[in-house]
Amino acid sequence: MPTPASSPDEPDELRDDGPSEPTGGDREEPTVEPREAPLTEPREERARRTVDRDILRLAIPSLGALVAEPLFVLADSAFIARVSTTSLAGLGLASTVLTTVVGLAVFLAYSTTAAVARSFGAGRRREAISRGIDACWLALLVGAAAALVLVVAGEPLLALFGPSPEVLAEATIYLRISALGLPAMLAVQAATGLVRGLQDATLPLVVAVGGAIVNIPLNALLIFGAGLGIAGSAIGTVIAQWGMALVLLAVIVQRARREGIGLGLQPANLVAVGRDAVPMFVRTLSLRVVVIASTVVATGLGDVQLAAHQLTTTVFTVLSLALDSLAIAGQALTGRYLGASDPRTVHA
Secondary structure, eight states: OOOOOOOTTSOGGGOOOOOOOOOTTTOOOOOOOOOOOOOOOOHHHHHHHHHHHHHHHHHHHHHHHHHHHHHHHHHHHHHHHHHOHHHHHHHHHHHHHHHHHHHHTTHHHHHHHHHHHHHHHTTOHHHHHHHHHHHHHHHHHHHHHHHHHHHHHHHHHHHTTOOOHHHHHHHHHHHHHHGGGHHHHHHHHHHHHHHHHTTOOHHHHHHHHHHHHHHHHHHHIIIIISOOTHHHHHHHHHHHHHHHHHHHHHHHHHHHHHHTOOOSOOHHHHHHHHHHHHHHHHHHHHHHHHHHHHHHHHHHHOHHHHHHHHHHHHHHHHHHHHHHHHHHHHHHHHHHHHHTTOHHHHHO
16 A cells, blocks of 8 residues: 655654755765875975085085195295295295285186186086186286286395395295296186186196195205205296196197187187176285285294294195185086076075
C-alpha cells in the first residue's frame, strides 16, 4: 500500500525526502594536501654567494701581489742594515721620496682598474684593453719625467730633510740609481690595473712573486758579493722592476694583437685618465704628507732613529696592504657589474 505523501503541515524535521543532490554551493571540493615549497636558495642569497666567491678570487692574489713588493724592500732593508746604520738611514730617506712618487701615481692602477672593468662588464673588451694601453703609455711618460727630475735634483731634494752629510751621500746614490726604475714601476701599476680590470688577479701575483724571487738573491749578490753596498741594492731593484714591467707589457701586447687592437698612443684617452685620477691623487698626497713629516722628524733625531723609522714603516706598510686587497677586488667587481647594468649585484 503506497505511503501517503507528507502533509504540508508536517514539520520539516520529520519529513523524509530521501537523499538530496548537493547543490553547487554545497559541493565539497576535494582535499589537496599542501606541498612543501622547494628548498631553493633566494636569488639575492645566490647573488651574494657569487659575489663573495668573486671577492676572494680577486682579493687573495691581489694581497700576494701587494705584499711582494714591500717584502723585498724589507729584505733590502735587512741587507743594508748589515752594511751600516748610515746606509740604512740613507735607504730610508731615499725610499721616502721614491715611495711618494710611486704613491702619487697609484691612480694609474686604481683608475685603470675601474675604467677597464666597466668597459669589460659592458661587453666592450676591445675598448677595455685600449684604455689600459693608454694608461701604460701615460705611466711610461710620467715615470720618465719623474726619473729625470730625481736624477738631476735628487740631492738638493734630499737635503731638505736635514740629514747628516754621510746619510745624504748614501741616500743620493740610492735615489739616483733607483730613479731609473720609476718608468718600469709606474708601467707595472698601469698594466696591473688593466689586467685586474679584466678580472685576472693571478698574473700580477705571479709577476710580483717572480720579481721578488729575482730581486732578493740578486741584491744579496751585488751588495755583499760585488761589494757595491747601497748601490748594489738599487741596481738589483731596478733590474727586477724592469723585468716585471717587460713581462706584463709583453702579455698585454699579445692580448692586444689577438683582439686586433692598435698599440699607439691616443691623447684624448690620456686626458680622460688624468681627469679620473684627480681624487685619488689628492687623497694620496694627503697621506704622503704625514709620512714625509714623520721622516723629517726622524731625520732630526739622528741616523739611528732614521734607520729604525725605515724598518717600522716598511713593516707597517706590509700589514696595511691587507685592506687594499679587498678594495681592489671591490673596485674591479663594481666596475664590471655597473658596466653590465647590474646594480642589484653591486648592492649584494
